[in-house]
Amino acid sequence: MVIEWLKFRVCPSHHGFFLEQDRLIWTRNLKNYQGFVDKQIWINPDCEDEIIFVITWASRDLWKAIPVESLKFIESKFKVAMGNISFEMIESREFYRV
Numbered sequence: 409m410v411i412e413w414l415k416f417r418v419c420p421s422h423h424g425f426f427l428e429q430d431r432l433i434w435t436r437n438l439k440n441y442q443g444f445v446d447k448q449i450w451i452n453p454d455c456e457d458e459i460i461f462v463i464t465w466a467s468r469d470l471w472k473a474i475p476v477e478s479l480k481f482i483e484s485k486f487k488v489a490m491g492n493i494s495f496e497m498i499e500s501r502e503f504y505r506v
Contacts, residue, residue: 409445410471412463415499420456422493427459429489437482438463443470458498468504 418426427449438444445464452458465471 409505410465410468411503412461412465412471413499413501413503414461414463414497416459416461416495417457417498418459418495419493422495423451423459425493426490426495429486430461433486433489434482437478438474441470441474443467443473468502 416426430449435447438447443466445466447464448462450460450462452460
């Protein structure tokens with residue numbers, strides 16, 4: 409198992425739209441790839457403009473086997489869906505279980 413940990417900065421007034429577009433575009437597409445296990449979403453109570461995604465993959469190899477072109481295509485669809493709503497990935501990490 410490996411965890412993909414992503415932190416985004418999104419204005420709290422846009423959380424609902426951001427999360428809905430993420431579910432419709434990112435999560436829906438990632439579920440089609442072998443190795444996707446789960447995705448959790450967390451809000452930082454001390455900094456409400458931070459959204460944390462914790463994505464569990466069966467293995468690092470399966471996660472990294474997703475074609476870069478596919479990820480770029482999904483990302484472009486997401487950016488179009490978000491329109492002029494500002495969001496920013498401010499941190500990305502990877503964790504594995506020992």
